[in-house]
Amino acid sequence: MSTKKTIKRIGILTGGGDCPGLNAVIRAVTKTAITRYNLEVFGIADGFLGLIENRMRPLKFSDVSNILDQGGTILGTSNKADPARFCVDYAPDGNPIFEDVTDRVVDNIARAQLDVLVCIGGDGTMSAASRVAEHGVPIIGVPKTIDNDLMHTDVTFGFNTAVTIATEAMDRIRTTASSHSRVMLVEMMGRNAGWITLHAGAASGADLILIPEIEFDIDMVCRRCIERSQHGKAYTLVAVSEGAKPKGGQVVVDRVVQESPDPIRLGGVSEVLSYEIAKRTRLECRATILGHVQRGGTPTTYDRTLATLFGYHAVGLMIHDQINHMVVWQNGALGSVPIDQVADKQKLIPPDDALVAACRATGVCFGDEG
Numbered sequence: 162m163s164t165k166k167t168i169k170r171i172g173i174l175t176g177g178g179d180c181p182g183l184n185a186v187i188r189a190v191t192k193t194a195i196t197r198y199n200l201e202v203f204g205i206a207d208g209f210l211g212l213i214e215n216r217m218r219p220l221k222f223s224d225v226s227n228i229l230d231q232g233g234t235i236l237g238t239s240n241k242a243d244p245a246r247f248c249v250d251y252a253p254d255g256n257p258i259f260e261d262v263t264d265r266v267v268d269n270i271a272r273a274q275l276d277v278l279v280c281i282g283g284d285g286t287m288s289a290a291s292r293v294a295e296h297g298v299p300i301i302g303v304p305k306t307i308d309n310d311l312m313h314t315d316v317t318f319g320f321n322t323a324v325t326i327a328t329e330a331m332d333r334i335r336t337t338a339s340s341h342s343r344v345m346l347v348e349m350m351g352r353n354a355g356w357i358t359l360h361a362g363a364a365s366g367a368d369l370i371l372i373p374e375i376e377f378d379i380d381m382v383c384r385r386c387i388e389r390s391q392h393g394k395a396y397t398l399v400a401v402s403e404g405a406k407p408k409g410g411q412v413v414v415d416r417v418v419q420e421s422p423d424p425i426r427l428g429g430v431s432e433v434l435s436y437e438i439a440k441r442t443r444l445e446c447r448a449t450i451l452g453h454v455q456r457g458g459t460p461t462t463y464d465r466t467l468a469t470l471f472g473y474h475a476v477g478l479m480i481h482d483q484i485n486h487m488v489v490w491q492n493g494a495l496g497s498v499p500i501d502q503v504a505d506k507q508k509l510i511p512p513d514d515a516l517v518a519a520c521r522a523t524g525v526c527f528g529d530e531g
């Protein structure tokens with residue numbers, strides 16, 4: 162498939178976990194493609210799974226009307242369908258049997274006469290898309306994830322909504338923390354990146370922020386809770402990432418999804434910490450795990466506009482032959498980077514992050530010496 166050939170028909174899929182703003186991107190891509198460039202658009206069901214199983218349908222203008230503010234994805238998604246390592250069966254011991262089914266994906270794309278494939282997803286989807294691109298399929302990537310951990314883009318859509326939801330939860334938890342004089346821990350998603358926790362913690366005035374990038378010392382955490390209770394602050398509000406871990410310790414794993422390209426699901430560190438702090442300090446502690454609430458429902462205005470910009474720019478990239486690139490937002494402007502520069506990488510909070518410095522300066526403890 163030549164990247165120079167005239168584009169007539171495009172496919173679009175949403176991969177990985179659902180995320181607020183997916184429908185806004187689908188809408189922007191489809192409307193721009195149809196009205197501005199007279200292209201045909203095919204929606205692929207359930208991410209790469211739909212390409213493996215050849216499930217797709219034409220998307221008309223009317224199919225994407227009134228979806229801008231809808232959460233989830235009208236196309237469906239899957240975070241267990243990497244074509245290069247696809248679970249085709251289970252062995253008698255229950256372990257999955259994997260096969261590389263990329264050729265099947267390439268055949269189905271050719272049969273449907275898709276000239277370009279728009280892949281909206283996070284690092285797992287970009288990694289899978291990059292490998293499909295190596296087989297000659299022209300790809301455009303659009304960066305999605307509440308985790309904000311994709312390389313080369315300052316922000317991904319979905320992140321702002323997740324931070325907004327988590328901040329509101331922190332504000333509400335503060336009421337109970339203060340009324341009952343408790344240590345209240347609020348656990349946030351993000352896998353091994355602490356972006357949601359850092360931003361929601363900063364925005365809600367958390368007393369402690371525990372993120373994967375800064376390993377915490379449990380003595381330090383307890384000392385801060387005690388100090389607060391001794392200096393007239395009867396309660397402590399802790400924002401904790403699901404990927405936070407003690408110095409030299411391990412993350413807390415909730416489950417292993419063997420079929421998934423990234424099988425580890427984190428969760429539960431706030432409960433472990435709550436128990437430990439209560440035992441050591443005799444303060445009353447409670448943990449709340451926000452979980453999938455952070456991914457659900459309508460996107461914020463910021464995410465709706467970012468998703469619209471991303472979808473519009475994705476079509477512009479393919480028209481201007483910037484194939485195998487992912488849309489990015491850098492220094493306040495739209496841009497793009499080769500998709501293979503994003504694959505199999507993760508953007509973590511750097512040690513010199515300005516918000517970490519601002520939080521420290523305003524008295525937030527990260528559970529370390531800093």
Ligand code: F6P
Nearest residue numbers: 178306307308350351352426427
């Ligand atoms: O990557 C998005 C994310 O919500 C992570 O923050 C979280 O660790 C993971 O997905 C949860 O995955 P699942 O929906 O499979 O439980």
